[in-house]
Amino acid sequence: MQPHATLPGEGGSLVTPERAFISDDAGTILRFALEALTSGMAAALVTLVEIRGGAARPLGAQMAVREDGRYCGFVSGGCVESAAAFEALEAIASGQDRMVRYGKDSPWFDIVLPCGGGITLSIHKLRTAEPLLAVLNSLAQRKPAGLRYSPRTRTLQSLPAATPTRWHKESFEVGYRPCVRAIIYGRSVEAQATAALAQATGYDVHTFDRASPRISMLTDADTAVILLWHDLHRELPVLQAALNARPFYIGALGSQRTHLKRTAALRERGFSEEEIGRIRAPIGLFPKARDAHSLALSVLAEVAATRNGSGER
Known part of the structure; x- marks a missing residue:
């Protein structure tokens, strides 16, 4: 069964996650989220923050999910994206960020990653467009940039320099580079x-x-x-x-x-x-x-x- 979520302000209607388009380009994913926010639509950013064993995507891989259920990006080989989008819709509806595990060490026994490993995703309801805009502006000028997400404070901030993708103290940082x-x-x-x-x-x-x-x-x-x-x-x-x-x-x-x-x-x-x-x-x-x-x-x-x-x- 396709997962769905109920969002407020819609008369209790169900929202079913649906892929907007296929892309794993970081700039395209951030731009999709930015365009949602600037049009008055809520959105969430999903980030791969932990890999246990093997994984189809690198640390820092991302998805963007809009409140209408449309999403883009990949955090696996395609086997958890719909479920991750559902979790993002729940985070948008509740206003509460969350961490979700899939595959190895996950509570979801029915979601098994083909690689046999496990992944952890951070899901952040975007509250401002400024960090995304700052990163996209840097990339447009062919300058590296980064985003820092703090689960404790549920905040996202831009980093105006080359950034390794990693956990740094209590925050997770994602680095972005201009295209080749x-x-x-x-x-x-x-x-x-x-x-x-x-x-x-x-x-x-x-x-x-x-x-x-x-x-x-x-x-x-x-x-x-x-x-x-x-x-x-x-x-x-x-x-x-x-x-x-x-x-x-x-x-x-x-x-x-x-x-x-x-x-x-x-x-x-x-x-x-x-x-x-x-x-x-x-x-x-x-x-x-x-x-x-x-x-x-x-x-x-x-x-x-x-x-x-x-x-x-």
Whole structure:
């Protein structure tokens, strides 16, 4: 049976949770909650604050639930979201925040997580739009931000800096980072395929077929610079600018022999071995990707692995 809740002011009518759309993008979820509040509708934020054993989503995964039962986001693989939305509707109706456990060590014997683990969710009835607006404004300016939730005081506040997702003292903090910006250089089928796949991934994609002074303005700590030229001479100015701008990823197409020439050219221009060592070359997570689409998959897999801190070679 589909769970439902009774909300005040509706003549005792039942509200059934229903997914508004499918997304696990943090900015999209916060924006959904913000739009509810600014339109005069109550909403709750559901956050994954504890994992026991395995789990389908990382710590800090979130859902937003409106008082009409519509929700978005994920805190599991899809097996508890409707039940979590029901709990959020109850929190909205009562005005009382709550912690709910599912899976292992949960009182709900009929809700079993496929991974065999357990999760704890914090459910907070949003009382102001200001923290959400502050985080979204920071992300729009490509700056990291965070939210701090205190179960004791039932308050949510924004954090204007890079924030690890964790329990800190008696509060739970969630960190948010700007989306990956992919700057792709090259006039080739490989560059086209990589740009198309990056856009499908949700990255902020910029393509160039020649060196551009815009690289310094576009590049930040959440940028990947991807060079897919077959021309070492044309790529050197871009590599120099990228090394000075310090994006989280720099990758360049070419063989080991080509990279030795690239390394020598950069060394002549005054770059240290440590700086040159930041370049991923030959580019891609798996070697010898010969066709354009395999190469695009290989490159973006390496970008994602590097972003997640697991891309060491």
